[in-house]
Amino acid sequence: MLGLNRKDLILFLIVVGLVVFAPFILNPFPEDSGLARFNAGYPDLMQRFVIFGIFAIGFNILFGLTGYLSFGHAAFLGIGSYAGVWMMKLLTVNIVPAIIASIVVAGVFSLVIGFICLRRSGIYFSILTLAFAQMAFALAYSVLTPITAGESGLQLSLNDPRILEAGGGSSIPAANFFGLTMRDGFEWALGGWVFTFNFGYYFCALLMLVAFYVSIRIFRSPFGMMLRAVKSNQQRMNYTGLNPKPYTLAAFVISGMYAGLAGGLMVAVDPLAGADRMFWTASGEVVLMTILGGAGTLIGPVLGAGMIKYFENIFSRLNERDLNALYDFLPDGLQGVAVSVSQMFVGDGWLLTLGLMFMLVVIFLPGGLVEGGQRVSRLFRRRKKTKTDDPEHHPQPSPHVGE
Amino acid sequence: MGILEVKDVNKRFGGLQALGDVNLSIAENSVHAIIGPNGAGKSTLLNCLVGKLIPDTGSVMFDGQSVLGRKPYEINQMGISRVFQTPEIFGDLTVFENVLIPCFAKRDGAFRMHAYEPMLAERDLVAEAEAMLDEVDMLAKRDMLASYLSRGDKRRLEMAMCLVQQPKLLLLDEPTAGMSRADTNNTIDLLKQINAKRDITMVIIEHDMHVVFSLAQRITVLAQGSPLVEDAPERIKGHPKVQEAYLGHAA
Numbered sequence A: 001m002l003g004l005n006r007k008d009l010i011l012f013l014i015v016v017g018l019v020v021f022a023p024f025i026l027n028p029f030p031e032d033s034g035l036a037r038f039n040a041g042y043p044d045l046m047q048r049f050v051i052f053g054i055f056a057i058g059f060n061i062l063f064g065l066t067g068y069l070s071f072g073h074a075a076f077l078g079i080g081s082y083a084g085v086w087m088m089k090l091l092t093v094n095i096v097p098a099i100i101a102s103i104v105v106a107g108v109f110s111l112v113i114g115f116i117c118l119r120r121s122g123i124y125f126s127i128l129t130l131a132f133a134q135m136a137f138a139l140a141y142s143v144l145t146p147i148t149a150g151e152s153g154l155q156l157s158l159n160d161p162r163i164l165e166a167g168g169g170s171s172i173p174a175a176n177f178f179g180l181t182m183r184d185g186f187e188w189a190l191g192g193w194v195f196t197f198n199f200g201y202y203f204c205a206l207l208m209l210v211a212f213y214v215s216i217r218i219f220r221s222p223f224g225m226m227l228r229a230v231k232s233n234q235q236r237m238n239y240t241g242l243n244p245k246p247y248t249l250a251a252f253v254i255s256g257m258y259a260g261l262a263g264g265l266m267v268a269v270d271p272l273a274g275a276d277r278m279f280w281t282a283s284g285e286v287v288l289m290t291i292l293g294g295a296g297t298l299i300g301p302v303l304g305a306g307m308i309k310y311f312e313n314i315f316s317r318l319n320e321r322d323l324n325a326l327y328d329f330l331p332d333g334l335q336g337v338a339v340s341v342s343q344m345f346v347g348d349g350w351l352l353t354l355g356l357m358f359m360l361v362v363i364f365l366p367g368g369l370v371e372g373g374q375r376v377s378r379l380f381r382r383r384k385k386t387k388t389d390d391p392e393h394h395p396q397p398s399p400h401v402g403e
Numbered sequence B: 001m002g003i004l005e006v007k008d009v010n011k012r013f014g015g016l017q018a019l020g021d022v023n024l025s026i027a028e029n030s031v032h033a034i035i036g037p038n039g040a041g042k043s044t045l046l047n048c049l050v051g052k053l054i055p056d057t058g059s060v061m062f063d064g065q066s067v068l069g070r071k072p073y074e075i076n077q078m079g080i081s082r083v084f085q086t087p088e089i090f091g092d093l094t095v096f097e098n099v100l101i102p103c104f105a106k107r108d109g110a111f112r113m114h115a116y117e118p119m120l121a122e123r124d125l126v127a128e129a130e131a132m133l134d135e136v137d138m139l140a141k142r143d144m145l146a147s148y149l150s151r152g153d154k155r156r157l158e159m160a161m162c163l164v165q166q167p168k169l170l171l172l173d174e175p176t177a178g179m180s181r182a183d184t185n186n187t188i189d190l191l192k193q194i195n196a197k198r199d200i201t202m203v204i205i206e207h208d209m210h211v212v213f214s215l216a217q218r219i220t221v222l223a224q225g226s227p228l229v230e231d232a233p234e235r236i237k238g239h240p241k242v243q244e245a246y247l248g249h250a251a
Ligand SMILES: Nc1ncnc2c1ncn2[C@@H]1O[C@H](COP(=O)(O)OP(=O)(O)O)[C@@H](O)[C@H]1O
Pocket: B013, B016, B018, B036, B037, B038, B039, B040, B041, B042, B043, B044, B045
């Protein structure tokens, strides 16, 4: 179905399920319980999960398949955002032109930047992409202020032309999808729980599912196989009559367009674009997401993006009271110890947690969280099976692409 | 005029004259062996043929066209495939994918975006790749990652990747090094079969004299970057110059 094999289809349907029911899944704790602060089911954060999911899925098409580590992908995110806001200023606050423009403009930029950066490989490629991104960041702050509004950030204003829209009105119209306002939604109180359903989230989620589907198709296509060949052995490609460059450039442009889409969605749910979106830390973040989740796997980048955004938004806000609630089940003395130890890792210490986790994953699970999941499931499967292992020593089956 | 004409090729690495005035003419559909001691410049010569190195002087004509100044992938598209001294395969891909890639390369040229169709929907290419794997007796290892193969299997896989392209000229750089006796004999049989079945020219560099004398119709002896003699195998065996430079003592 859908041109996917059974395994991919199941994976895709699981992701569909998770995304659709995210407002429930991310809100496991009742509103008035002490653990409610661990809930992540509010629109702002859920939108970020799927938007950064798209960013990381695209980045993975370049890095996971071809092995080219771009350190400047946030530039395309930023460019996409600026293009999106301009469309909303010039044409209409309907987000469709904004999103199309953000994809196209980011694609054009990535074609040019990719063409130049791909003259080198390895660390030189990474440095070149980093240089371009920092250049874009600096330009957005200085010379290009008329286009980017510099430090204040580019935003909508009452006297924007918006030529596709009927004039008048005393306030800036809200970003919408043919009338469906992005920030609208409804809440559903159920027992002690309150679940929020937000249009902006579901719109982004739908596009993430499309992006995810396209990435599965790319992974499984001959084109995807060529990209893995680029990573594996460019020399052999050359002596097989294949020029690796156009394949790599195509992957670069595709991942740039994914970044542009993510940038466009960011302004669709919150019409504001700032240069800090292109800062090098933002480029580094998507690298972390992809590696943490599992580079070269289908679902890994999405998991990584979710993980990092959860830490950034939830862990960073936890305080002593939340920890006390978490450790409530422990006896008093132990509770105090546990809370004071954990305090180092939350609040301002969330980066420490993230750093440690990243180190542990890279050292013990080079395949990222996906490899962790595979190991756990293999453990269970082995326990179920009675000794059926054949006596021959086969090499450990290593995770093949996209598992 | 042969399918491959090498004229006055020189190549220096710093002070080292790796190739000195190499002249070589290789007849179409023949099997031509190049032998010579280690460091004689055999691999360097092949590198000059496939575009990995550019000779300092001289010309290399293949099928009436010069290969010099062309990119390696363009030279391959002219019909030259090469098996390397250390196997060059796609280690992170399965054995099957390794053979499938040359099938795609042959059909589509350098670049075609077929991102929209599942890989395995290409029935004819899949069948072709599997037939090739069967021919080299590796179908059982179809789904193994290529980097897990034994050294001998890697060589055979690389040979399959080259053969499935149906090149006009196949260059083999020590194709049986690291293979067991049985595997070596299988390889000899395979190459003999291929040569009988298809229009293919082979240039084979080999240390194993058993392989050379079972396959080659002409032999060139290279020593210190220059061809010493070129002749039919029977006469190379007894040639005094060859025994002095290469075999060391009377056979
Ligand atoms: N890329 C290179 N740079 C410098 N010297 C090289 C290079 N390739 C080969 N050589 C030297 O050229 C000589 C011939 O090497 P090679 O062609 O590999 O010999 P062989 O006949 O054993 O294949 C050797 O002395 C080798 O060290």
